[in-house]
Amino acid sequence: MQTALFMRSRHKFAPRWKARYGPVFTMRLAFGRTVVVVTRPEDIRAVFAGPADVFHAGEGNSILAPVMGENSLLILDEDAHTRSRKRLMPAFNGAALRGYTGMMRDLAADAAERLPVGRPFPIHAPMNAVTLEIILRVVFGMSEGERLAALRPRIAGVTDVGPLQIFGWTYPRLQRVPPWKTMQTNLDAADALLHAEIAERRGQDLADRDDVLSRLLAADPDTPAAQLRDDMMTLLLAGHETTATALAWAFHELARHPAAQAAAHRAAVHGDDEYLQAVTKEAMRLRPVIYSVARKLTEPTEVAGYLLPAGTVVTPSIGLVQSDPDHHADPGEFRPERFIGASPETGTWIPFGGGVRRCIGAGFSLQEAAAVLREVLTRYAIGPGGPREDARSRNITLVPERGARVVLTRR
Secondary structure: OHHHHHHHHHHHHHHHHHHHHOOEEEEEEHHHEEEEEEOOHHHHHHHHHOOOOOEEHHHHOHHHHHHHOOOOOOOOOHHHHHHHHHHHHHHHOHHHHHHHHHHHHHHHHHHHHOOOOOOOEEOHHHHHHHHHHHHHHHHOOOOOOHHHHHHHHHHHHHHOOOHHHHHHOOOHHHHHOOOHHHHHHHHHHHHHHHHHHHHHHHOOOOOOOOOHHHHHHHHOOOOOHHHHHHHHHHHHHHHHHHHHHHHHHHHHHHOOOHHHHHHHHHHHHHOOHHHHHHHHHHHHHHOOOOOEOOEEEOOOEEEOOEEEOOOOEEEEEHHHHHOOOOOOOOOOOOOHHHHOOOOOOOOOOOOOOOHHHOOOOHHHHHHHHHHHHHHHHOOEEEEEOOOOOOEEEEOOEEEEOOOOEEEEEEO
């Protein structure tokens, strides 16, 4: 029962559990997992700063391994994780991000021009489409053609699963029957397309290419295809849906806060990326896409004043700390200005995690979101397309239950 509540409605029940049991509480989940949730910034900071050989994030993410791959940055721990992170980081440093600006702008502009006008529609789907396109084009350098056209729906099929299907990832026998059989067939097809792209890229001149896949192959032409596949799948899945959902929530809130929308429109017109990124950051705070992160203890360790046994999964709660009025005044209000000119206390805004496991694509995500916000806001005024929406669980994310319905009017 705790597993079902956590997977389907954690954003509703976690605040009740904290109110009843305090800032540190325990859940007992399926697969023999004992999960200790921490919500105080000082405890979250201690977990993020804990020794990498004791706090295993890869083991904490093990449920994702059947899809991300055993070589995924999200699944690896200790030295293997450090090596993999070091390989990928150059593609996300400041110079690399500046090189992606033009492509992001052009793809965002094209997507903005194709949005419906004058009628309610769920904006989450087109946001998923544009962030996927940016990942495929900018990060992997894939050009228009049959392979790209075939890969788009396959990746969408991998991400569009519910909590029940996630459990099937850890039970191979379930892959013989629907819906898990369908999921596995779809994943196999996506893998075949990625391997074909890798094989073709190996035979190309990479001197003038700056996408991630080409960078990886240029740095080490002998990198195994399985490693590159897992790198690609991790960036595809972790790098597009989370940003797309944050954008959907941002538009959902801007539609209901005219003053914030007016400020965001001015920022879009004048190229003020700080405010546009603040809009995204506030959407991530108010409507966390990922509700918590996990670390599995490899040895008995004191956490939040308790000695916890090896095997315990310690979970810093993104949703609970970001909605705490002790750290964010009026936490239920949408106020992008919170992120202008000041940084929140460490451990109180953690949508990208923290410590050595902080998301390497954080800068890419915020830059991408600002590009999309700019292109949409300079073209349209945004109104609500229905009542305020709650979140629902989709795979490991929390998405708008009706797709963040809005109405766009040309400016």
